[in-house]
Amino acid sequence: MTNWKIYDPQSPQATQKVTLPPAPPWRQPGQGRERVLATTFRPDPAVVDAVNTALYLRRPLLLTGRPGTGKSSLAHSVAHQLGLGPVIEWAVNSRSTLQEGLYQYDALARLQYIQQSSARTNVGEQDKDVEELGMFLTLGPLGTALASAHAPRALLVDEIDKSDVDLPNDLLNVLDTGRFVIPELKRAAARHPTVKISSRDNECIEVHRGEITFKEYPFVVLTSNGERDFPAPFLRRCVQCQIREPDESELQDIVAAHFDNLGEDMSTIISEFVKMRSTVTLATDQLLNAVHLLLSSDKPQSAAERQRILDTVFQGLGG
Incomplete structure (x- = not known):
């Protein structure tokens, strides 16, 4: 380019679609962005110590700091360095719930599927319904991180301070117990004890008797812009780290x-x-x-x- 301006009202109108210049490396979608975030982050020694403490103790890392200080990039850096696979991201807002993080169930789509199915026999119909149930259940970001066969994984829970007041403690309760239940599958467990459902990574997960247990904790990064204070019981269960400018x-x-x-x-x-x-x-x-x-x-x-x-x-x- 001989001029940095792409849009210039004083220039003649383009006769064909303009080819935009390359995007900044950190604004390339998909794996390109993840690679840049992972390889260009420069943590200070205090952040490195906090990461290692969280890894040893199997505790979530609560990162606070001003926007743009690299809180999200840290999760990508750790996952890249330790070979934990792609970071699983959960962007939290005031409407986010624990169930959303664990799994989603599309009851309406399942009802429509049943109604549109071809003729069924009465015998075995219930079993078929149970098998179909797994088609409409998908693990959320937290559920994927917990159930993955490639554990441990890295889970980024972004802007936890924007969540409903109960979500942070609910999330840590699941991490502490080492299991979670999918009620829709629990109710059907007597008729069909094992159901396959998909994770966010399109991994096929077998759920036994409606319950998912995990033997390895994910590396969890909770980011906060300091917009709210967290209660002491929540802070006690995290490794806290302030990322300075x-x-x-x-x-x-x-x-x-x-x-x-x-x-x-x-x-x-x-x-x-x-x-x-x-x-x-x-x-x-x-x-x-x-x-x-x-x-x-x-x-x-x-x-x-x-x-x-x-x-x-x-x-x-x-x-």
């Missing part, structure tokens, strides 16, 4: 992990970011966004244009 030297390392062939002027951008961050709330990924934009053109921008880019990206996050 990286200093200027650490930001240099983070930027270097994402980009090659950085010019000396990028040090000036980082210094300006740190100076701004002392007065308004900024996230590290805003710095990465700015660097990506400034490197997206092979034609040097003017000082005024560079400043407009920085003003666009370095918007305060409040708080």
